[in-house]
Amino acid sequence: MNTNKQDAGNDEAKVTRTDVQEYLTFSLGDEQYALDIMSVKEIRGYEAVTRIANAPDFIKGVINLRGDIVPIVDLRIKFQVGEARYDEFTIVIVIQIHERMVGIVVDGVSDVISLSREERRPPPEFGVGFDSRFLVGLAKLEDQMVILVNIEALVTSEELCLLDRSEEITDGTV
Amino acid sequence: MNIDLEQFHGVFFEESGEHIDTMEHLLMELDPDQPDPEQIDSVFRAAHSIKGGSGTFGFKALTDVTHVMENLLDQVRKQERAITRPMIDLFLEVLDTLRNLLTCYRSGDAIDEDQVASVTAILEAALAEEKTSPNVKNAQPEPEEDDAFGFFEPLPEPEGAEDKSQPDEAYGFFHDPLQPDDASPEPAAVVPLKKSSPKPVASPESSTIRVDTDKVDALINLVGELVITQSMLKVLGSEPDNIDAMKMSTVLGELERNTREIQESVMSIRMIPVSFVFNRFPRVVRDLAKKMEKEVELILTGTQTELDKGLIEKLVDPLTHLVRNSIDHGIESPDVRKASGKSEQGKITIAASQRGGNILISISDDGAGLNRNSIIAKARQNGLDISDDAPDAEVWNLIFQPGFSTAAVVTDVSGRGVGMDVVRRNIQQLGGRIEISSIEKVGSTFTIQLPLTLAIVDGMGVSVGGQIFIIPLVSIIESMQPPRQNLKQLGGSSLLHVREEYWPLLALHEVMDTEPKFTDPTQGIVVLIETSKKRYGLLVDELVGQQQVVIKSLEQHYRRVPGTAGATIMGDGSVAMILDVESLADTVQAPLEESA
Numbered sequence: 001m002n003t004n005k006q007d008a009g010n011d012e013a014k015v016t017r018t019d020v021q022e023y024l025t026f027s028l029g030d031e032q033y034a035l036d037i038m039s040v041k042e043i044r045g046y047e048a049v050t051r052i053a054n055a056p057d058f059i060k061g062v063i064n065l066r067g068d069i070v071p072i073v074d075l076r077i078k079f080q081v082g083e084a085r086y087d088e089f090t091i092v093i094v095i096q097i098h099e100r101m102v103g104i105v106v107d108g109v110s111d112v113i114s115l116s117r118e119e120r121r122p123p124p125e126f127g128v129g130f131d132s133r134f135l136v137g138l139a140k141l142e143d144q145m146v147i148l149v150n151i152e153a154l155v156t157s158e159e160l161c162l163l164d165r166s167e168e169i170t171d172g173t174v
Numbered sequence: 175m176n177i178d179l180e181q182f183h184g185v186f187f188e189e190s191g192e193h194i195d196t197m198e199h200l201l202m203e204l205d206p207d208q209p210d211p212e213q214i215d216s217v218f219r220a221a222h223s224i225k226g227g228s229g230t231f232g233f234k235a236l237t238d239v240t241h242v243m244e245n246l247l248d249q250v251r252k253q254e255r256a257i258t259r260p261m262i263d264l265f266l267e268v269l270d271t272l273r274n275l276l277t278c279y280r281s282g283d284a285i286d287e288d289q290v291a292s293v294t295a296i297l298e299a300a301l302a303e304e305k306t307s308p309n310v311k312n313a314q315p316e317p318e319e320d321d322a323f324g325f326f327e328p329l330p331e332p333e334g335a336e337d338k339s340q341p342d343e344a345y346g347f348f349h350d351p352l353q354p355d356d357a358s359p360e361p362a363a364v365v366p367l368k369k370s371s372p373k374p375v376a377s378p379e380s381s382t383i384r385v386d387t388d389k390v391d392a393l394i395n396l397v398g399e400l401v402i403t404q405s406m407l408k409v410l411g412s413e414p415d416n417i418d419a420m421k422m423s424t425v426l427g428e429l430e431r432n433t434r435e436i437q438e439s440v441m442s443i444r445m446i447p448v449s450f451v452f453n454r455f456p457r458v459v460r461d462l463a464k465k466m467e468k469e470v471e472l473i474l475t476g477t478q479t480e481l482d483k484g485l486i487e488k489l490v491d492p493l494t495h496l497v498r499n500s501i502d503h504g505i506e507s508p509d510v511r512k513a514s515g516k517s518e519q520g521k522i523t524i525a526a527s528q529r530g531g532n533i534l535i536s537i538s539d540d541g542a543g544l545n546r547n548s549i550i551a552k553a554r555q556n557g558l559d560i561s562d563d564a565p566d567a568e569v570w571n572l573i574f575q576p577g578f579s580t581a582a583v584v585t586d587v588s589g590r591g592v593g594m595d596v597v598r599r600n601i602q603q604l605g606g607r608i609e610i611s612s613i614e615k616v617g618s619t620f621t622i623q624l625p626l627t628l629a630i631v632d633g634m635g636v637s638v639g640g641q642i643f644i645i646p647l648v649s650i651i652e653s654m655q656p657p658r659q660n661l662k663q664l665g666g667s668s669l670l671h672v673r674e675e676y677w678p679l680l681a682l683h684e685v686m687d688t689e690p691k692f693t694d695p696t697q698g699i700v701v702l703i704e705t706s707k708k709r710y711g712l713l714v715d716e717l718v719g720q721q722q723v724v725i726k727s728l729e730q731h732y733r734r735v736p737g738t739a740g741a742t743i744m745g746d747g748s749v750a751m752i753l754d755v756e757s758l759a760d761t762v763q764a765p766l767e768e769s770a
């Protein structure tokens with residue numbers, strides 16, 4: 001049967017498979033960020049959005065993405081990095097997490113990088129615009145530091161106001 | 175072989191479900207004093223179909239039960255046995271069992287053999303009551319022969335299942351097949367049936383739909399027309415240098431009409447009449463009223479109102495709950511009713527109607543109404559803060575709080591306080607709302623308002639600050655640019671005087687927080703809007719035009735936006751918000767209400 005040996009082999013394969021992950025790097029102001037490429041649905045240019053009344057300023061509005069109404073979030077405004085300019089180089093990365101889609105506005109998309117576990121380092125406690133809750137780690141790429149973002153934690157966080165608050169809160173009117 | 179048959183299982187379950195519904199419906203309508211042979215025939219045929227189908231697929235429990243049921247029905251059909259009220263009760267319970275069995279087979283759960291055995295036994299007992307042996311059933315009911323048979327053999331029961339009431343039974347049958355039930359107490363009803371319904375049936379949401387062939391034919395016709403239009407466009411487009419503009423616009427007009435009709439037609443495929451839910455209520459009301467010893471008349475109206483299938487399936491539970499509530503808490507017992515000068519029979523009305531883009535379903539009873547004081551007392555007991563002079567609507571809404579019940583006695587019907595909060599949550603999940611109106615000693619009405627989701631809405635596009643919003647056309651009464659002298663200020667809010675009425679004004683740019691072109695109503699446009707609660711004027715910059723819009727969910731990728739009912743995609747691909755005029759009405763300050 002030799003089950004032990006087989007198991008060990010499987011484990012090893014699993015480690016190597018999850019060990020290297022691909023990330024899409026993007027820039028916000030002068031800083032380089034990266035997010036898990038598996039959550040990226042598409043990359044498109046910034047186009048006119050429909051504003052949503054009384055939404056926070058970093059929610060630019062919604063766009064029509066082939067029949068779906070998708071919100072657009074400007075992370076530059078949210079985390080006060082760089083300057084929120086909108087020109088022909090402004091990029092929107094459409095993220096899909098579970099069934100929900102959201103577009104995030106960034107200054108540019110640079111590259112797809114593969115990072116092994118050794119190359120990923122724990123996130124710093126301070127010094128970046130992002131709350132450390134939304135970071136997975138740091139990586140060094142050539143001479144630059146790349147900040148790895150936990151995009152799922154970010155878009156599902158309450159701070160981004162992309163989800164309805166729980167029923168209890170909205171219903172507590174009586 | 176099984177593999178071959180399995181593909182038909184779905185159809186069988188669907189059809190059997192319908193047969194059971196039909197039988198239930200017919201049995202409910204059946205008058206034991208004057209049974210309509212046609213109806214009995216239909217019940218028999220339905221039972222027979224289930225038996226046949228289940229036999230083919232090897233659903234033995236179903237076959238066994240329907241077989242005995244069919245035998246009994248056959249006797250009734252041949253007028254060898256009179257249909258009695260207890261017998262109808264028995265059949266109805268058998269139907270519950272059949273439904274459970276069907277669910278078990280559908281979901282692949284284990285069959286409750288005990289239940290099958292007990293139901294079959296009871297049916298057989300009922301069958302055995304008559305001394306006519308099974309083979310005699312085939313004989314035509316010839317009175318003389320039967321009489322003789324009956325008289326000469328003093329009811330020896332070959333199976334030995336002697337029942338105390340047999341002589342009566344025989345008497346009743348042989349002399350007057352239409353004898354009312356008082357002459358023949360049916361032992362079957364005495365035998366307590368092993369409870370057949372309490373099994374928690376995870377309501378199977380069927381993923382298939384049965385569509386009226388007319389609807390399909392209409393769609394096929396429309397697609398045919400579309401193909402013709404397409405080929406016309408192709409011909410026109412083949413000579414780009416020499417386009418006949420007139421003809422082009424005619425064909426494009428044709429295409430537009432065609433597309434719209436196909437859209438409507440496709441939408442209608444998902445729509446089914448609310449009678450699919452309503453038809454179960456006569457049974458629910460009958461059973462419950464009997465249990466609670468109350469007399470209740472049920473009136474169903476608007477049963478042909480069509481609603482999306484998905485919505486209908488999700489409406490079953492909340493509606494059933496409300497109906498149960500009405501019987502349990504609403505309708506008083508006959509004595510109490512008599513004492514308070516009402517007719518002994520209570521009345522529950524379930525009505526459906528379409529009002530513009532909404533479906534309204536109301537459940538009204540002429541019972542005791544909600545008791546304001548006990549609700550307030552209960553609320554305080556639960557630690558809720560409520561003042562004594564709170565408006566009625568606010569007090570009624572308290573019953574939607576979790577764990578809220580003022581029923582003096584907790585019954586197994588209702589009163590445990592699980593429910594109303596769930597009802598409201600269910601309805602809110604469907605994008606609807608529920609409102610209560612109630613007058614003490616006169617009755618209560620629960621009104622459920624549901625949007626026609628998936629539906630296309632006729633809307634009026636309006637622009638404010640360069641942004642376009644859609645107002646559902648059904649709520650618009652008219653649009654106007656009001657003259658100065660018709661505008662009044664009262665208590666800080668503006669009122670518009672139109673034809674002897676004052677309309678409070680709401681500036682859309684304030685709600686939507688945009689920079690408007692005009693803040694002065696005499697320069698902009700006022701759209702007069704009527705909702706179920708209020709009427710008001712909505713101040714916008716200008717009208718853009720009328721168009722049909724498809725409602726797109728904002729919640730799918732984002733969240734609910736206050737004041738909007740969703741979004742839609744405009745001709746140029748941009749997104750426009752659809753206004754929720756009902757919730758906007760809440761933000762309207764109505765000085766008239768306070769001063770009135």
